[in-house]
Amino acid sequence: MNDTVLLIGLPNVGKSVIFNRLTGLNVSVANYVGTTVGLASGRLHLDGKDVTLIDVPGTYSLQSTCEAEKVAVELLRGSCGSKKLYAAGHCGSRTEIKRETDSPAAILYVIDAGNLENSLYLLLQVLQEKLPVIVALNRSDLAREKGHRVDPEALSGELGVPVIPTVAVTGEGLEELKATLCLAVKGRLNVNHEQAGKVVHWDRVADIYRKAWTRDRADSKDSRRKQWGMRLTRPWPGLPLAALTIALTLGIVIGLGLGLRQYVLLPFFRGLVFPGIERAVMQMTEPGLLQNILIGEYGFLIKGIEWPFALVLPYVISFYAALSFLEDSGYMPRLGILLDGLFNRIGLQGTGVIPLLLGYGCAIPAILATRTLGSGKERLIIITMVCIAVPCIAQTGAFIALLSVSSIPVMLAVFLLGWVAMIAVALFLNRLIKSDPPEMVLEIPDLLLPRPGILVKKVWLRVKHYIADGALPMVVGVCIAAFLYETGLMASLGLTLQPLVVSWLGLPAEAAVPLMLGILRRELTVLPLLEMDLTTLQLFVGAAVGLFYVPCIAVIATLTREYGIRMALGMLLLTTASAFLLGGIINRLGSLVL
Amino acid sequence: MSVKNTIPEKQNMKPEMSCLVENCSSCEVSLESLCLHDQAWITELPESLLLPFLGLRPGKSVSLVARQRFNGPLVVEVDGRCVAISRRVAGNIRVAKASPGRSAANSNE
Numbered sequence: 001m002n003d004t005v006l007l008i009g010l011p012n013v014g015k016s017v018i019f020n021r022l023t024g025l026n027v028s029v030a031n032y033v034g035t036t037v038g039l040a041s042g043r044l045h046l047d048g049k050d051v052t053l054i055d056v057p058g059t060y061s062l063q064s065t066c067e068a069e070k071v072a073v074e075l076l077r078g079s080c081g082s083k084k085l086y087a088a089g090h091c092g093s094r095t096e097i098k099r100e101t102d103s104p105a106a107i108l109y110v111i112d113a114g115n116l117e118n119s120l121y122l123l124l125q126v127l128q129e130k131l132p133v134i135v136a137l138n139r140s141d142l143a144r145e146k147g148h149r150v151d152p153e154a155l156s157g158e159l160g161v162p163v164i165p166t167v168a169v170t171g172e173g174l175e176e177l178k179a180t181l182c183l184a185v186k187g188r189l190n191v192n193h194e195q196a197g198k199v200v201h202w203d204r205v206a207d208i209y210r211k212a213w214t215r216d217r218a219d220s221k222d223s224r225r226k227q228w229g230m231r232l233t234r235p236w237p238g239l240p241l242a243a244l245t246i247a248l249t250l251g252i253v254i255g256l257g258l259g260l261r262q263y264v265l266l267p268f269f270r271g272l273v274f275p276g277i278e279r280a281v282m283q284m285t286e287p288g289l290l291q292n293i294l295i296g297e298y299g300f301l302i303k304g305i306e307w308p309f310a311l312v313l314p315y316v317i318s319f320y321a322a323l324s325f326l327e328d329s330g331y332m333p334r335l336g337i338l339l340d341g342l343f344n345r346i347g348l349q350g351t352g353v354i355p356l357l358l359g360y361g362c363a364i365p366a367i368l369a370t371r372t373l374g375s376g377k378e379r380l381i382i383i384t385m386v387c388i389a390v391p392c393i394a395q396t397g398a399f400i401a402l403l404s405v406s407s408i409p410v411m412l413a414v415f416l417l418g419w420v421a422m423i424a425v426a427l428f429l430n431r432l433i434k435s436d437p438p439e440m441v442l443e444i445p446d447l448l449l450p451r452p453g454i455l456v457k458k459v460w461l462r463v464k465h466y467i468a469d470g471a472l473p474m475v476v477g478v479c480i481a482a483f484l485y486e487t488g489l490m491a492s493l494g495l496t497l498q499p500l501v502v503s504w505l506g507l508p509a510e511a512a513v514p515l516m517l518g519i520l521r522r523e524l525t526v527l528p529l530l531e532m533d534l535t536t537l538q539l540f541v542g543a544a545v546g547l548f549y550v551p552c553i554a555v556i557a558t559l560t561r562e563y564g565i566r567m568a569l570g571m572l573l574l575t576t577a578s579a580f581l582l583g584g585i586i587n588r589l590g591s592l593v594l
Numbered sequence: 595m596s597v598k599n600t601i602p603e604k605q606n607m608k609p610e611m612s613c614l615v616e617n618c619s620s621c622e623v624s625l626e627s628l629c630l631h632d633q634a635w636i637t638e639l640p641e642s643l644l645l646p647f648l649g650l651r652p653g654k655s656v657s658l659v660a661r662q663r664f665n666g667p668l669v670v671e672v673d674g675r676c677v678a679i680s681r682r683v684a685g686n687i688r689v690a691k692a693s694p695g696r697s698a699a700n701s702n703e
Contacts, residue, residue, distance in 0.1 A: 010647070060647035115675060118649050146674065202651055233669055233676060234660040337678040341664025350666070439683050440667045441644050444676040 004052045004102075005044065005181060006075055008126060009110035010119055011058030012445055014138045016040075017168040018110060019055040022178065026461050027055060028365075029454075030327035031445050032354070034058070034372035039071065046182040051105065062125045076129050078103040106132040106184040108177070113143035113150050113165070114446070117209040123159070124200040130193050132184040133161045136177055140165040142446065145223065147216045155212040160192030169451060229447035232334045242338050249326065253318045254400065260314035261401075269310045277301050289486055297531060298482035300475065307398075307478060307527050308471035315397035316466045317459060319361055324458040328450035332357070333442060340440055346423060347430030349374065349438040352382050359386040361393050361462075363555045367562055377433045381426050383559070387551050387571045388425055388578060389418035391522065394470055398526035399543060407536055414543045421548070421578070469554065470521070477517045477524045484513060500580065505541055506587040508532055514542075515549070522552045537590040541583050548579035625656065625679070625687040626668065633657040634689035645687075648677045656689065 007015045011033040020026055023042030028035055040055045059069045062076070109126055111119040127133060137152055152163040162180050166173035183189045198204065232238050278295050285291045294301045326332055332354050340350030352373065359366035366386045370379040391399065403411035484490040493516070494501065494509030501512045510532060518525030525546035534542060550556070550572055559568040622637055636654050639645055649672040650656070659676060660669040667678040679687075 060644060063643065117673065118647055121647065202646065229676075230659065235663045238660075239663065333678075337662060337667055337669065339666075340678070340680075341662055341666030344665070437682075438680075440678055440680040441642070441648065441683060442667075442678045443648050444669070444678060 003050070003185065004041075004054055004104045005106045005108055005185065006072075006104045007053060007055045007108050007110060008072060008076075008122075009058060010060060010112065010115070010122060012443070013058065013110045013112040013115070013119070014168045015058065015110045016055055018108070018136060018138065018166070018174070018177075019053060021168060021171055021174055023053055026457075029458075030332075031330040031448055032327070032333045033443055033445070034369075035327075037368055037371045039075075044178075044181075046178060046185060049182065049185055051181075051185050053108075054104075059122065061122055075104065076107070076126070076131070103129075103131060106134065106181060106189075108134050108136060108181065110136045110138050113137045113140045114146055114148055116148075116150055116213055117205060120205040120208055121200065121202065124195065124198075124204065127159065127161070127193075127195045128200065130196050132187075132189050132191050134177065134180050134184055134189075135159065135161055135163040136168075136173070137163055137165045138168050141167045141170075141172075142448075144216075149214045149216045151212050151214070155208070158208045158211055160194050162189070169454065225447055225449070229330070229334075229444075232331065232447065233337065233444060235338065238334070238338050242335055245326075245331065245335075249322045252322050253315065256318035256321070257315035257397065258400070258404070260317060261310060265310040265314055266306075269306055273305065274302055277305075292486045293479075293482045296482065296486060298478060298485045298528070300479040300482045303482075303527075303531075304475040304478040307523075308394075308474040311401040311527070312394045312397040312474075312523060313463070313466070313471070315393050315400065316463060316470075319393045319396075320459045320462040321455065323357065323361055324455050324462075325450050326357075328448065328454065328458075330445040330447045333444055334447075337440070337442065337444065344437055345430075346426035347381055347433070347435075347438075348378055348426065349440050351440070351442060352378060355382050356385065356390065359390040359392070360396070363387065363390065363392060363551055364558045366390070367555070367558050371562075374438055375435065377429070377435050378438060379563075380433070381429050383563070383567070384425050384429060384571070384574070385422045387555070387559075387575055389421045389547055391418070391547055392552075394466075394474075394521065394523040395526060395546065398523035399546075402526055402530055403539060403543060407539060410536060410540045410543065413540060414547055417544060417582075418547050421582075474521050474524065477520045480520075481513055481517060481524075481528060485510075504580070504584045504587070505545065506591065507538055507542055508534075511542065514546070518546065518549050518552075520553055522546075522549075525549050537587070537594055540590065541587045544586055545579045545583035548575060548582055550575045550579075622688045622690045624685045625658075625670065625689050626681055626685040628658040628689065630658055630661065634691055636687060637690050638688035640683065640686035642683070645679075645683075649673050649675060650677065650679075650687065 007019055009015050012031065012035070016027050016029045016036050019040065019042065020029065022044050025040070025042040027040040034057070036055060036057045038057070041052050044051050044053045054075065056072050056075060059072050062069060062073050107126055107129075109123050111123070123133075123135065135155070137150060137155070140150070143150060150165075152165055156163040164173055164177050164180060166177060168174070180189070232241060281291060281295050281301065285294065293299065333351065336350035336353050338350065339353055343350045343352055355366040355369040355373075358369055363386050367383060370382050373379050373382065399411060399414060403414070481490075484493065490510055490513050494512045497512040497515070498509055501507050501515070502509055505511070511529065514525045514528040517528065526543065529539070529542045529546075556568050556572065559571060623634075625634070625636075628634060634656060636650060636652050636656060639650060639652060645651075654672055656670045656672045658668060659671050662669070662678075665681065667680045668684045669676055669678050
């Protein structure tokens with residue numbers, strides 16, 4: 001017998017939170033529709049039996065009109081092919097799902113108790129499959145706060161399946177859920193398939209809803225949370241507050257990052273760690289090639305630690321703290337609808353702001369998030385914008401390290417140039433690909449105050465991913481740079497690329513090396529420039545080339561997997577060409593002015 | 595129900611539109627032509643795979659919460675939940691000021 005259990009429900013009802021709680025895994029969760037864009041699976045230990053729990057992306061019905069619905073139907077009927085289905089995560093995290101050929105042992109259907117009526121249609125469709133179904137009545141705390149009361153027994157009586165109230169974020173009701181699930185997979189659950197014979201219709205939904213739902217307080221006043229949710233959704237005061245939120249977020253990311261770097265991490269490494277390393281290396285090695293590779297100009301025991309952990313890590317922490325707060329509060333879709341009209345002019349829906357913001361962390365989750373976008377045209381526009389001029393947080397940290405001390409106007413100019421290029425590219429693609437304007441129909445989630453415990457966990461997870469997928473390749477990159485520099489290979493490489501780097505871009509010959517390393521990691525196009533004595537114009541050219549230059553190797557791999565080799569090669573060509581073209585133009589124009 | 599907004603949103607009202615729903619209690623208009631804070635009942639929906647699942651079904655009561663700038667979407671409240679709908683889609687949703695009298699599908703608010 002198949003030992004899989006499917007987690008099914010409407011979008012944004014908390015399936016992934018329940019999944020994480022039950023399996024101990026960590027798939028991304030956030031307060032908006034479409035956070036889960038692929039399947040995630042994990043082992044769940046029930047009393048004496050192990051089962052595989054699969055977190056299915058949220059769907060509204062089983063009519064197979066979109067990819068997510070097709071996947072849900074295939075899994076329900078046990079006919080899911082060996083498609084490549086991945087869970088969205090930070091840089092490179094993914095879970096591949098093994099081929100499933102049998103029907104699942106049980107279904108865990110998750111309902112948002114505050115949105116009972118709309119949830120029942122899909123549930124009735126699922127009941128048609130005549131499988132053991134357990135209903136988790138999630139977010140029952142929020143429903144209580146709104147004055148809604150759902151009677152689990154009445155609901156259970158109507159549907160013929162067990163209904164268990166839960167609050168996934170606190171873990172309430174999950175033990176009972178596991179116990180019932182255990183009975184179900186062992187085949188000991190009393191299942192009443194009476195509902196399966198009836199036609200699924202909204203009238204029947206309304207009938208069941210009336211029997212199970214009551215309002216506790218006749219005159220419930222809107223909570224302050226709801227009032228703020230409304231304010232942030234209306235153009236006034238929503239639009240000025242949106243500008244304020246973005247400014248505040250930028251301030252927190254840069255301020256908190258700078259503070260962590262300047263007062264905590266740099267003093268720690270430079271004051272305590274590096275002197276120790278230098279002393280130890282000098283004692284153990286003779287002056288010469290090896291010692292220089294270890295602690296010289298590009299010494300990888302020094303720069304290999306300082307760059308990833310003292311210069312970039314602080315911004316990874318501050319960015320994901322701010323992003324996680326925005327994600328869990330339910331603010332992102334509000335920003336999306338406020339900006340929808342403007343985004344329409346570049347061929348996008350307002351919700352395109354979500355992958356763009358994710359891209360400022362890392363391009364990989366941004367590319368994966370484009371799966372939920374309506375049209376291929378929107379996906380192409382967003383991906384091009386992200387690849388061409390959205391720096392990942394590691395590269396942003398590198399920009400700040402390079403430019404904040406010497407030239408803040410140059411830093412602002414680099415980011416401004418990036419935005420102008422993004423808008424230009426989107427406008428161009430929008431003109432090039434003719435199609436009807438996108439039509440928004442979007443559910444706006446409740447505004448929630450994120451829970452500190454969950455925020456800390458989300459930030460910690462992303463820091464862990466950064467260390468594994470970002471910092472370690474960076475150390476390898478620095479090691480390569482140290483070797484090239486100390487053996488003199490860097491000089492000959494510089495000589496080969498001299499026409500491009502020196503004559504066209506006006507940079508020192510050794511700047512050829514960051515261009516090579518940049519293929520490995522985006523920030524490595526920028527960080528080595530720290531060690532060169534550059535003029536303001538050279539800083540601007542170097543930073544602009546770094547911004548437009550190729551996305552890192554992991555992004556190219558993700559693009560190939562998601563959209564094929566042609567898309568990946570196209571992006572490589574586009575980014576390289578635009579980097580050198582714009583860098584050269586800036587150099588020429590700058591030389592005329594200065 | 596919807597929060598009373600203390601700040602007037604005159605800019606959002608189209609001058610040529612005279613709150614059709616208020617003037618005519620029995621006739622049907624499109625959701626797009628409602629004025630802010632107007633309440634109405636859905637009578638007809640365009641073929642849509644998504645709208646019914648977001649609570650927009652015939653007989654449901656909706657109120658207009660916001661009209662976004664730059665020709666952006668409308669935000670309507672249905673059953674205490676907000677949904678953003680582009681103006682073109684909203685233009686195809688028919689509503690009436692009078693309740694259809696279907697107690698079964700009426701607003702639960």
